[in-house]
Amino acid sequence: MANWSDPRSPAAGAGAGAGTGTGSRDVAYDAGLRSYMLSVYNYMASGVLLTGIVALLFAQSGFAASIMFGPGLLKYLIIFSPLAFILVLNFGIQKLSTGAMQAIFWSFAAVMGLSMATVFLVYTGESVALTFFSTAAAFAGLSLFGYTTKKDLSGFGTFLIMGVVGLLVAMILNIFLQSTTMSLVISAIGVLLFAGLTAYDTQRIKSIYAHVAGTEMMGKSVIMGALSLYLDFVNMFQFLLSFMGNRN
Numbered sequence: 001m002a003n004w005s006d007p008r009s010p011a012a013g014a015g016a017g018a019g020t021g022t023g024s025r026d027v028a029y030d031a032g033l034r035s036y037m038l039s040v041y042n043y044m045a046s047g048v049l050l051t052g053i054v055a056l057l058f059a060q061s062g063f064a065a066s067i068m069f070g071p072g073l074l075k076y077l078i079i080f081s082p083l084a085f086i087l088v089l090n091f092g093i094q095k096l097s098t099g100a101m102q103a104i105f106w107s108f109a110a111v112m113g114l115s116m117a118t119v120f121l122v123y124t125g126e127s128v129a130l131t132f133f134s135t136a137a138a139f140a141g142l143s144l145f146g147y148t149t150k151k152d153l154s155g156f157g158t159f160l161i162m163g164v165v166g167l168l169v170a171m172i173l174n175i176f177l178q179s180t181t182m183s184l185v186i187s188a189i190g191v192l193l194f195a196g197l198t199a200y201d202t203q204r205i206k207s208i209y210a211h212v213a214g215t216e217m218m219g220k221s222v223i224m225g226a227l228s229l230y231l232d233f234v235n236m237f238q239f240l241l242s243f244m245g246n247r248n
Contacts (some may be wrong), residue, residue, distance in 0.1 A: 029213075036222065037147070042227035047109035048233060052132075054113025059120035068118050078114045085111065089227060098219035105223050112234070115207035119238075120190045123245040131244045135237040142195055143229070146202030153200045160200060163193045183242065198232040205229070 068075050081209045085108035089101060096104070119128060146153065167190055173184045205225035212221045 009139040023226065032213055033206065033209050036213070036218070039222045040205055040225040040229065043105065043222060044229040044233070046224060047105065047230045050106065050109040051113040051116060051234070054110050054239045055116040056120055058114050064114075064117040064120055068121070078111070080116060082108055082112050086227070086231075089224065093220055093224065096220075098216075098223070100224045101220055105227060108227075109230070116234075116238075119241065122234070122247055123241060124248055127244060127246040131237060134244065135233065135240055138195065138240075139198055139229075139233050139236065142198040143202045146199035147206055149203070151200075153203045156196060156200050157204070160193055160196050163189070164197075167193060187239045187242035191236055193245075194232050194236040194239065198229070198236065201225075201228045202231055 018142070036206055067078070085104055089096075089108070093101070167186060170182070170186050174186065205221075205228065208221055212218045
């Protein structure tokens, strides 16, 4: 993971006459960075929208309840298949073309929609909508903080990722324990962890631009950045829904 730094810092010993050129480069860099981040957010938002549409349509189709709550292996295929797409994107970034990564990203978002159809089956539409807009507002604020803060957040990355691993272990344990109290604790910690990851990932994605600008990796970096923020948003939404959601 790239450490945060300001790549626009002028080289030591630059003469006074370089000021105008440096200023022009700063303006060009800022414009390129804004365009890059806008692309990341557009992909991320479009992915979330596609997931929501697929989830709603699948939930209303009549098949979701029988598949996701019934016997059979198909529900496990739907639940775990998004992980396969994530692994392909992460490990294939050097070999895959930008177009292939885009296709995988959209396929991932659609499959995630199938797995998230249970949200509309378990919770009322009003609580889903309220939680979604609450998550969107929190995400916007946290991502803006990550983008604008001068504080280096890279030191929090390892702590947050270790926290997510611990959270996954706790969730697996609770499958067997079925503890309501533990579920609430897991949800509370999950919201906090992915809130922190939203700010951290935004700053990380911003810093990566300096290394990929003008290269063939730029388009791939946009997809991977969108994937990171998508996962932060969706996970924060799901954990928050455990608190705010009213069940059918």
